[in-house]
Amino acid sequence: MLLENITGSTPVLQWLSMDQKPEKPKDEWAALMLRIAQHRDEEAFSQIFSHFGPKIKAYGLSLNSMHTSPEMADELVQEVMIKVWEKARYFKPEKANVSTWVFAIARNCRIDYLRKMKRITSPLTADDLWPVFEEPVPEDLADLDKSGQQIEKIVDNLPTEQVAILREVYIEGKTHAEVARQTGLPLGTVKSRLRLAMEKLRVNLVIDDAEVPGSSQSTQSTTN
């Protein structure tokens, strides 16, 4: 059913010339990944590129480093997209959503790029230390797609100072200590803002999966 929704395919060029990013429900991104994995579908790939290319570029440009440059950001877009294509078969829609997967690939490519710029030779790559392309072991990941969508809503409602710190940590690649130094906030405040954001996320997630056996029958625990 999902596949039918999107196979009324749009020519590649039309997608490429679109300024506005195509917004899609998450399941449709997953369906595009499946088409890449199974059919080496270039048109599906170009849709992924149109949406994620600018995100990856912005992520590259945001890195808090002397090695950040527009050339580096473009190289990052290339590296990440090539991995998305080559490793498409490792994407498991039931385990994670597409943006979580692309974010992890972009993080690893950015780490490897930085290592190359700093001329550090290492026996290990970022993919060895932050494994992305393997079977996830824990069964706990089954609910992830659901929680990913909830997290999106909750992140939108966080206070700006918490969102700002999430951005510095996840996008600008600053350690907690660097955030503290650069903002002049005590390390404890940085940690507590992150913790508050995470607690808010967790509380909201717990309320939404209130079907824990033994928990009191709350009025919210209706299934959808």
Place this chain on the structure above:
Amino acid sequence: MNHHHPDSQWLTEYVAGTLSDSQALCVSTHLSYCSDCGAEVAELGAVGSVVFENQPPSAPVDQKLFAQIMQKIEGREMQSQDQSEPVHSPLVTMPPAIRKLMPDGMDNLPWKKLGKRIRIATLDRLDEEREVALHKLMPGGAVANHDHHGQEITVVLCGSFSDQDGVYRAGDFIVRDTGDTHRPTVNNDEECICLSVSDAPVKFTGVLARLLNPLVAYQHKH
């Protein structure tokens, strides 16, 4: 069933990619034993991806890039695909990153005797500031009081040991700071092997180096 986990700062910095390589090695090693932290890392990754999705728009991506990417992909597909690496049998259960750090197997590492019941093998450094090593603790009583300077992260790979603070089993993640001393004792009769990442001694370079380095080495030994 682990009892000693990296705290949320460690996990967040791991997911954000801001840990050094050797610190990341410790966290990823723990993750290969601990599904609770695995679930938390998955959740943190979902948070990161939302922040990633909601970035303010950057300069547009040059559409020529797509053609370049397709060209590179075609070029690469002409070459043969990746071959799988040989697996060194006694280590099959060990995390792949650690296996990769000992291509000739664990027995062929340059183990050094350090006191009666401890053997240490130094692995390749992953970053300048930290030393990566395996510690093998032997059964039969307390291991000689081992002191360290700076921060030391220990992840138990197999076997188990105890000290005054508790019992540590395979997968446990322990952070100790300067000045903490402990006298581990191996539980049961089986060796206990741990991954250890510690702040490397400060190395002086330049003119003064020859004068100062022996002093540092001396301090580090005692």
